[in-house]
Amino acid sequence: RKEFNVKVKRDDSKVKEVATLKAVDGINIYVNQGETLGVVGESGCGKTTTAKLLLGLHTPTGGKILLGDNDISHLTKKEMKHFRRRAQMIFQDPYESLNPRFKIKDTIMEPLEIHGIGINKEERYQMAKKILEESGLKPADQFMERFPHEMSGGQRQRVAIARALVLSPDFIIADEPVSMLDVSIRAGILKLLRNMITTRNLAGIIISHDISLIRYISDRTAVMYLGKVVEQGNTEEIIEKRYHPYTEALLEAAPNPDPELKFSLKKITGEAPNPVDLPTGCRFHPRCPKCMDICKRMEPREVDMGNGHRVLCHLYSEDGE
Numbered sequence: 001r002k003e004f005n006v007k008v009k010r011d012d013s014k015v016k017e018v019a020t021l022k023a024v025d026g027i028n029i030y031v032n033q034g035e036t037l038g039v040v041g042e043s044g045c046g047k048t049t050t051a052k053l054l055l056g057l058h059t060p061t062g063g064k065i066l067l068g069d070n071d072i073s074h075l076t077k078k079e080m081k082h083f084r085r086r087a088q089m090i091f092q093d094p095y096e097s098l099n100p101r102f103k104i105k106d107t108i109m110e111p112l113e114i115h116g117i118g119i120n121k122e123e124r125y126q127m128a129k130k131i132l133e134e135s136g137l138k139p140a141d142q143f144m145e146r147f148p149h150e151m152s153g154g155q156r157q158r159v160a161i162a163r164a165l166v167l168s169p170d171f172i173i174a175d176e177p178v179s180m181l182d183v184s185i186r187a188g189i190l191k192l193l194r195n196m197i198t199t200r201n202l203a204g205i206i207i208s209h210d211i212s213l214i215r216y217i218s219d220r221t222a223v224m225y226l227g228k229v230v231e232q233g234n235t236e237e238i239i240e241k242r243y244h245p246y247t248e249a250l251l252e253a254a255p256n257p258d259p260e261l262k263f264s265l266k267k268i269t270g271e272a273p274n275p276v277d278l279p280t281g282c283r284f285h286p287r288c289p290k291c292m293d294i295c296k297r298m299e300p301r302e303v304d305m306g307n308g309h310r311v312l313c314h315l316y317s318e319d320g321e
């Protein structure tokens with residue numbers, strides 16, 4: 001769980017009120033090694049806050065974050081440095097995430113130096129070169145000498161992936177890893193990420209607003225809406241047997257790469273509610289075509305539909321009418 005105190009400005013420009021925003025509220029997700037979990041939802045649903053909590057960039061106001069058996073939610077500075085080596089993030093914007101004054105070799109060797117890996121500069125150079133080759137940038141010797149401005153967006157994102165993986169982490173999070181890239185090169189970057197996660201036996205979390213992308217890359221999927229995970233399970237099962245009306249709406253709004261699934265391009269009706277003034281009951285009820293009376297009064301409980309497929313909706317609980 002993560003709460004933020006939010007100062008709300010009114011017309012006279014004075015701060016009049018302090019509200020509490022529960023950016024992430026009582027979510028329960030997991031990811032196994034060698035597996036990719038896709039986290040999908042509209043902007044503001046809590047995906048990025050979840051990522052920052054998992055990386056120790058935010059401290060949760062409640063709950064636990066376990067890496068193996070270790071709770072990483074309240075680490076000391078020293079423990080955090082060690083944890084940072086095990087958990088890495090790939091950011092959305094390959095233009096912002098690389099230092100424009102650093103050659104690519106320095107960008108990739110820097111984390112090795114910080115964590116004291118490699119006996120000397122030459123060994124670190126060879127490690128950096130190897131991971132750059134694995135990331136599809138060949139001949140690596142030439143790419144090592146370039147600056148970011150001498151590379152395309154796709155090449156920069158490959159460098160960002162190489163930099164994240166050079167420390168041999170156990171766990172990576174990629175936040176909208178291809179949304180800033182040209183459509184024609186997105187599949188290549190996603191394929192690289194998926195291969196790296198599988199062959200290196202990493203636990204991977206991919207965050208996106210695009211359920212088609214999540215379907216392409218993830219083994220399991222968690223659908224988030226306003227700080228809650230409303231549905232999670234095996235990705236193919238979620239696509240074929242989606243239970244939650246919000247998952248249904250996301251799929252209907254997605255461009256359809258598979259004609260057999262008969263998705264149509266529709267908009268999700270209504271605006272997402274203000275996160276500091278959440279609706280009572282189910283948070284999705286003002287936009288839900290299947291809303292019942294109980295949905296306006298009572299928060300739904302998570303229901304296990306079998307095979308690890310869980311859904312947060314009154315339609316499937318004994319509370320439903």
Ligand code: SF4
Pocket residue numbers: 244245246282283284285288289290291292295300312313314315
């Ligand atoms: Fe719709 Fe009710 Fe289910 Fe919420 S609990 S998604 S309002 S049917």
